[in-house]
Amino acid sequence: MTQPVLSVRNLTTEFHTKAGIVRAVDGISFDVGPGEVMALVGESGSGKTITGFSIMGLIDEPGKVVDGEILLNGQNLRGMSEKKLQGLRGDRIAMIFQDPMMTLNPLLRIEEQMVETVLAHRDVSKARAREMATEALALVGIPSPAERLRNYPHEMSGGMRQRVVIAIALMLEPDLIIADEPTTALDVTIQSQILSEMQKLMAERNTALIWVTHDLTVVAGLAHKVAVMYAGRIVEYADVDPLLDQPIHPYTSGLISSIPSSVPRGQTLRQIPGMAPSLLNLPKGCSFQPRCFAASEQCGVSRPDETNVDGVRRYRCHNPLEVA
Amino acid sequence: MLAYLIRRLGQSVLVMSVMATIVFFGLYMVGNPVDLLINPEDDLAAQEAAIARLGLDQPILVQFWHFLQGVVQGDLGTSFVHNQPALELILSRLPATLELAAFAMLLAVIIGIPLGMFAGLYPKSPVSKGIMAGSILGFSTPNFWQGLMLIMLFAVFWRVLPAGGRGETAELFGIPFSFLTLDGLQHLFLPALNIAIYKISLVIRLSQAGTAEVSLQDYVKYARARGLSTRRIVGTHILKNILIPIVTVLGLELGSVLAFAVVTETVFSWPGMGKLLIDSIGLLDRPVVVAYLMLTVFLFVVINLVVDLVYSLLDPRIRTKGKNA
Amino acid sequence: MSAAVETPFRRLVSEFSTSPVAVGAGIAVVLIILAATFAEFVVPQNPYDLASLNILDGSLPPMSEGFEGNYYLLGTDEQGRDMFSAMIYGLRTSLLVSFIAVTSAVLIGMTLGMFAAWRGGWVESLIMRIVDIQLSFPALLVALILLAILGKGVDKVIIALIMIQWAYFARTTRGAALSEIRKDYVMAARCTALGQMRILFRHVLPNCLPPVIVIATVQIANAIAIEASLSFLGVGVPITEPSLGLLISNGFGYLLSGRYWISFYPGIALLLTLTCINLVGDQMRDVLNPRLHK
Numbered sequence: 014m015t016q017p018v019l020s021v022r023n024l025t026t027e028f029h030t031k032a033g034i035v036r037a038v039d040g041i042s043f044d045v046g047p048g049e050v051m052a053l054v055g056e057s058g059s060g061k062t063i064t065g066f067s068i069m070g071l072i073d074e075p076g077k078v079v080d081g082e083i084l085l086n087g088q089n090l091r092g093m094s095e096k097k098l099q100g101l102r103g104d105r106i107a108m109i110f111q112d113p114m115m116t117l118n119p120l121l122r123i124e125e126q127m128v129e130t131v132l133a134h135r136d137v138s139k140a141r142a143r144e145m146a147t148e149a150l151a152l153v154g155i156p157s158p159a160e161r162l163r164n165y166p167h168e169m170s171g172g173m174r175q176r177v178v179i180a181i182a183l184m185l186e187p188d189l190i191i192a193d194e195p196t197t198a199l200d201v202t203i204q205s206q207i208l209s210e211m212q213k214l215m216a217e218r219n220t221a222l223i224w225v226t227h228d229l230t231v232v233a234g235l236a237h238k239v240a241v242m243y244a245g246r247i248v249e250y251a252d253v254d255p256l257l258d259q260p261i262h263p264y265t266s267g268l269i270s271s272i273p274s275s276v277p278r279g280q281t282l283r284q285i286p287g288m289a290p291s292l293l294n295l296p297k298g299c300s301f302q303p304r305c306f307a308a309s310e311q312c313g314v315s316r317p318d319e320t321n322v323d324g325v326r327r328y329r330c331h332n333p334l335e336v337a
Numbered sequence: 338m339l340a341y342l343i344r345r346l347g348q349s350v351l352v353m354s355v356m357a358t359i360v361f362f363g364l365y366m367v368g369n370p371v372d373l374l375i376n377p378e379d380d381l382a383a384q385e386a387a388i389a390r391l392g393l394d395q396p397i398l399v400q401f402w403h404f405l406q407g408v409v410q411g412d413l414g415t416s417f418v419h420n421q422p423a424l425e426l427i428l429s430r431l432p433a434t435l436e437l438a439a440f441a442m443l444l445a446v447i448i449g450i451p452l453g454m455f456a457g458l459y460p461k462s463p464v465s466k467g468i469m470a471g472s473i474l475g476f477s478t479p480n481f482w483q484g485l486m487l488i489m490l491f492a493v494f495w496r497v498l499p500a501g502g503r504g505e506t507a508e509l510f511g512i513p514f515s516f517l518t519l520d521g522l523q524h525l526f527l528p529a530l531n532i533a534i535y536k537i538s539l540v541i542r543l544s545q546a547g548t549a550e551v552s553l554q555d556y557v558k559y560a561r562a563r564g565l566s567t568r569r570i571v572g573t574h575i576l577k578n579i580l581i582p583i584v585t586v587l588g589l590e591l592g593s594v595l596a597f598a599v600v601t602e603t604v605f606s607w608p609g610m611g612k613l614l615i616d617s618i619g620l621l622d623r624p625v626v627v628a629y630l631m632l633t634v635f636l637f638v639v640i641n642l643v644v645d646l647v648y649s650l651l652d653p654r655i656r657t658k659g660k661n662a
Numbered sequence: 663m664s665a666a667v668e669t670p671f672r673r674l675v676s677e678f679s680t681s682p683v684a685v686g687a688g689i690a691v692v693l694i695i696l697a698a699t700f701a702e703f704v705v706p707q708n709p710y711d712l713a714s715l716n717i718l719d720g721s722l723p724p725m726s727e728g729f730e731g732n733y734y735l736l737g738t739d740e741q742g743r744d745m746f747s748a749m750i751y752g753l754r755t756s757l758l759v760s761f762i763a764v765t766s767a768v769l770i771g772m773t774l775g776m777f778a779a780w781r782g783g784w785v786e787s788l789i790m791r792i793v794d795i796q797l798s799f800p801a802l803l804v805a806l807i808l809l810a811i812l813g814k815g816v817d818k819v820i821i822a823l824i825m826i827q828w829a830y831f832a833r834t835t836r837g838a839a840l841s842e843i844r845k846d847y848v849m850a851a852r853c854t855a856l857g858q859m860r861i862l863f864r865h866v867l868p869n870c871l872p873p874v875i876v877i878a879t880v881q882i883a884n885a886i887a888i889e890a891s892l893s894f895l896g897v898g899v900p901i902t903e904p905s906l907g908l909l910i911s912n913g914f915g916y917l918l919s920g921r922y923w924i925s926f927y928p929g930i931a932l933l934l935t936l937t938c939i940n941l942v943g944d945q946m947r948d949v950l951n952p953r954l955h956k
């Protein structure tokens with residue numbers, strides 16, 4: 014087996030707020046290999062973005078990564094000096110942020126923001142950096158890239174900006190890209206276009222990709238592995254096909270049956286009842302238990318430990334759905 | 338854009354005329370300059386000749402009419418005291434005041450922005466708390482007293498800087514400036530600092546608030562995610578974004594520098610427009626006061642326009658809007 | 663349970679108390695006002711009763727004893743006037759002038775601001791244009807020109823201060839009043855003539871008060887500072903009723919000869935007063951600003 018690009022072990026991130034301690038990421042573990050795409054799925058507030066920031070070492074006050082290991086190519090990022098981390102960010106790990114409208118600095122031309130990224134990591138001339146930027150823009154399908162470089166962000170459409178951010182992520186050929194719902198702000202046709210383009214590039218370059226989304230529909234054609242997050246924990250982790258075909262965790266099952274195409278015509282969609290719990294006062298026992306159709310008495314008492322099915326697939330549930 | 342400019346200019350002309358009218362008639366009601374200006378020992382004929390020369394024997398409306406005629410031709414009357422065209426007199430004092438104002442603004446920016454950004458970046462540090470407390474003090478200290486204290490410390494106790502005057506000047510484009518000689522710089526420093534302290538506090542406040550706000554923006558976190566150095570992030574990404582409100586406010590404050598200059602110039606005997614105004618008010622030198630006012634309003638209009646232009650230069654979003662309009 | 667009734671006033675007081683600095687400043691402001699109000703009982707000497715001055719005690723430095731054993735905490739001036747006494751009396755003039763000016767400016771400004779918001783149309787445009795234009799000029803400069811026209815005197819200074827300050831209150835009041843007037847129930851009530859006054863005084867006015875109170879606090883400090891500057895420049899209060907600014911101005915001449923205390927202590931008093939008022943105003947803004955409340 015090849016060494017995973019990223020190996021996360023027992024990662025735990027907390028926010029110490031006035032109202033109390035918010036454990037936004039609660040002991041999660043997973044591996045992503047080269048060329049592999051892992052989808053990180055969950056409702057809003059489940060901790061997907063914070064997971065991404067934790068890996069990048071970008072958690073700010075009052076937050077802190079309090080436990081766990083983050084191994085990039087075997088090197089632990091946790092406890093690494095800020096200087097060394099700075100060298101890896103943008104170069105070996107790139108992150109695409111959730112909102113393309115807010116990620117680019119409004120007062121700097123695209124060119125300046127791309128060139129500064131190259132110059133931060135490569136000892137090349139400005140002209141060469143500009144060339145690299147142009148190539149990257151062309152790669153993500155931006156027409157007349159050399160002219161686009163002269164634009165300010167507000168002169169571009171949301172889809173364009175999203176492509177620019179993707180181009181910046183690809184530009185230095187990182188080992189790992191964390192893409193935080195990079196397409197939710199776009200309309201459906203552009204979404205799928207960008208998705209397939211990116212997938213192709215990842216495969217070609219053997220780049221590991223963590224794909225954050227709350228939309229299971231895009232997962233099927235794109236990801237190899239899926240991690241389902243709920244209230245800061247990974248409640249189910251599996252290869253994509255078994256997970257979609259036969260969900261073990263009731264929450265996963267609920268997510269799947271709320272996808273329109275998963276339900277035969279004429280039948281009503283089944284939404285998961287209730288709302289995601291506040292991380293400040295999680296329900297006793299399993300966090301999902303108040304909304305769970307399979308909940309038993311035990312679920313209100315103890316938090317389910319992780320059960321490993323076959324070395325890859327694992328889940329946290331007292332009453333797993335039958336695997337046929 | 339053009340229509341807007343024209344409207345703004347028209348409005349300014351209106352303001353200037355209203356102000357001029359109020360001040361002209363207002364000043365007429367106060368005291369009689371004849372008493373001050375004419376030597377009572379002179380014989381009657383000489384006195385009357387002087388009055389006629391100054392046009393003070395004519396009815397007020399006629400005087401006002403002459404005044405308006407003059408304004409249109411750029412002639413704002415002749416100083417009773419200095420016997421020199423009022424506008425020329427004020428303009429001859431303008432460089433001294435502008436030099437003072439510009440130097441003060443420079444101090445405000447180069448001291449205020451770094452301190453404010455530091456306080457915004459590290460809000461919990463005791464240094465930041467000290468900076469912010471200092472800025473409150475800077476806001477509250479009465480300008481004239483602060484000037485006296487600067488004189489007391491630097492000129493009386495430590496004897497390192499002169500207490501007043503403009504010092505040695507050198508000419509640039511035929512205009513005398515103090516900053517070109519060492520002696521002049523020494524004279525310039527205290528009065529400029531006196532004006533600057535309030536502005537420094539203001540700039541600290543603005544840059545602290547701006548930095549604190551901008552640091553939370555996604556694009557700053559994204560800049561970090563791209564592995565940019567702290568220096569680059571603070572010096573380019575944050576600085577550019579906080580500069581817009583600072584430039585706007587400072588530009589508008591340039592006007593109030595003129596007002597503060599009145600106080601500071603009086604304290605430090607700096608021979609600028611402000612000191613001239615105070616002297617002229619005391620001597621009932623009506624044309625100079627009116628001319629000062631007209632010139633100040635005019636400067637305000639220009640400053641406001643320039644601020645608008647610079648603002649659009651700094652913010653590409655506005656620039657494009659202007660192009661499309 | 664009856665003791666813990668949560669009135670809005672109580673809530674404000676308890677929120678105000680969250681900042682020890684602001685509370686300290688508030689107490690200091692109260693003490694300053696008391697000292698100025700009861701100046702006669704606080705100071706050892708009536709500084710403007712020439713009979714009580716002893717020329718032999720002239721120009722004494724702080725903490726010295728006079729010819730007849732009087733103790734001068736902050737020294738004396740040329741004529742043997744106790745600077746501490748002169749300072750408290752000066753404080754009284756300064757506070758009185760700015761208090762009268764700001765109160766009048768609040769009344770005028772609120773009336774015009776409410777009127778503008780209520781009437782709308784060209785009346786509103788006219789009032790607000792004047793406000794805009796006036797506020798675009800530095801207050802000190804406007805006051806200076808006004809006094810050049812009006813001449814010297816306590817009453818003239820007050821008039822000048824009112825004329826430069828009413829605009830702030832007119833602007834603030836109009837803003838606050840507008841947001842209330844636009845609400846549906848006010849719109850509806852305007853149709854009935856009977857409801858108008860009631861709505862205006864019961865609902866619109868109270869809504870304008872919090873921001874006006876905050877601005878008024880800060881403007882008192884501003885008025886004190888401007889009055890002091892004007893008096894320093896020689897166009898403010900007359901020599902017979904010296905304020906802090908005039909005291910400092912009088913001491914200016916002695917500064918260069920090393921007799922610093924004549925200017926120094928009145929300035930400290932001025933600085934202390936302004937800082938405390940500003941600190942109180944800052945905290946009031948935080949407490950009263952509804953936008954900061956979730």
Ligand SMILES: Nc1ncnc2c1ncn2[C@@H]1O[C@H](COP(=O)(O)OP(=O)(O)OP(=O)(O)O)[C@@H](O)[C@H]1O
Pocket residue numbers: 028030035037055056057058059060061062063064074075076111227292
């Ligand atoms: N600065 C903070 N202080 C306190 N809690 C925070 C902070 N930032 C995030 N959280 C909490 O962490 C949890 C996870 O947030 P996160 O942004 O990772 O959610 P997400 O899964 O990315 O949701 P979305 O799909 O809406 O982007 C949230 O419940 C949020 O309340």
Ligand SMILES: [Mg+2]
Pocket residue numbers: 061062063111193
């Ligand atoms: Mg998110």
